[in-house]
Amino acid sequence: MEDLKEQLIETFGEKNLVEAFGQLTLTVDSNDIIKTCLKLKDFFYFDTLIDLCGVDYLTYGQSDWDADASSSGFSRAREVQGDEDRHKQRFAVVYHLLSVSKNYRLRVKSYVDEAEPIIKSVTDVWTSADWYEREAFDLMGILFENHKDLRRILTDYGFVGHPLRKDFPMIGEVEMRYDEEQGRVVYEPVSIEPNVNVPRVIRK
């Protein structure tokens, strides 16, 4: 793995590579993703794309409680937090690469624009990206340019919204029931209340 680290630093620069818990993370610009992936596949022997996922950093590092409020429970819960708390970029796409022939792994991370979360598809580099990109589109709303079949995959036919985004409510937006009069299934706004049993706290 030390060899891999050296070579990666040589090719991509030291500031883009982070090591934590014995795992390497390479951050690349979203415009260079195809170029980088091809390089990783051809020169670093990353023959398998193990995983691809979208990340939404909207509420990263924010807790439900004020840091020093511990006596009065939920009444001190924070509603909206200021801009200074926010992670600098909202969306990221994370690729987990594995080299079966060389036996090492690499995580590649690429931040994408919040207003237009688009990144080039890597389906031509690794075939397995096909469904993973569909999943990231479905659950996180990230668009993959040049993907041949970017349909929803896990949610229902005709589903609206991207459920793993942090601004999508836990309880969902609509609920479904069978309507006797109309003789069909109807969608209505959810009738249940959101309920947090354990608030999110951050302790240093």
Place this chain on the structure above:
Amino acid sequence: MAEIRNYTLNFGPQHPAAHGVLRLILEIDGEVIERADPHIGLLHRGTEKLVESKPYNQSIGYMDRLDYVSMMCNEHAYVMAIETMLELEIPERAKYIRVMFDEITRILNHLMWLGTHGLDVGAMSIFLYAFREREKLIDCYEAVSGSRMHATYYRPGGVYRDLPEKMPQYLKSDSRTAKELAVMNENRQGSLLDFIADFAKEFPKSIKQYDDLLTDNRIWKQRLVNIGIVSADRAKQLGFTGPMLRGSGVAWDLRKNQPYSVYDKLEFDIPVGVTGDSYDRYLVRMEEMRQSNHIIEQCVDWLRSNPGPVMSDDHKVAPPNRVDMKDDMESLIHHFKLFTEGYCLPAGEVYSAIEHPKGEFGIYLILDGANKPYRIKIRAPGFAHLAAMDEMAKGHMLSDVVTIIGTQDIVFGEIDR
């Protein structure tokens, strides 16, 4: 004359060979598949969203429900991710217990796969044989965790409790005579380890029976040989792992290549296929059961001679002793904090993967220092395998689709999450 057209066939979601809720849209020319388009998500429960809203320890139970035929392996990946973040060292005995139950789980999974795969392609009796042994292993789950399926037995820091000293026995009932009862309880006289040792001793005979039923069976071979061939290069391109990759001749197993827990101290072999067809994958999984059995034997031997703690004594993560709580204030506080707020992990990210019976099962955690994960991504092996359905089924007959679903060992709990 009527025009000859391709037609589209809807397969599932309510079809016994769909292994749950797979819906396939098949474009067929005569009886030859031109395109297979799997529609998934009918079992989507939003596990990732749910896990993000709960303290770490409350989500272990969700892991059981992912791949619901290899429960403890899922838990293992999850607790390992947390332990990596905490840099927590767990007791050696807990590691051996985990490995033993991982292998029991592997056999459970493969027996389930063997039975249903056989059933799909028309071999009825193998199902009954496979479930006979499966029942005994499910009893081991029950003995150790109280639950036959969704165990929640692995915890960050070790396992919930030590192996029971006494294997539960069948009770007296009107429907069985005393003699029958004695036979049923014959291998349940000692501890759980005795029961498992007895199972491991008898299991090779059972595998021999499956072997006799299927391996040289003419119909079985007609249905499996040369069906769904995947070359080694394509298998890697398609993100295959586990027996699907090994069936194509790639000797890749995380237990050997990137050993976790105590796998580096155990002796076992990695079977690989040659042609990469469904029959090779069948042979690989059969051999894996034998190897798992061998690992279980080694674990039983080690566990017999090495008593010790099974849970870390770091009470920020592991609950304190119940008795200590009665007069030790610190223990009481730890207990209260652990079961209300949970514990906070440091900010950062980690990916931990294990060799799940189906392939590589990975947990990717992004944390911001809170008592809940900020983002969790579950890497399910079946997801990548099912994505290859189109490529594997193309050019095969309609009946072969059923074989391919079977050989991929599809379980929807993990694919739909």
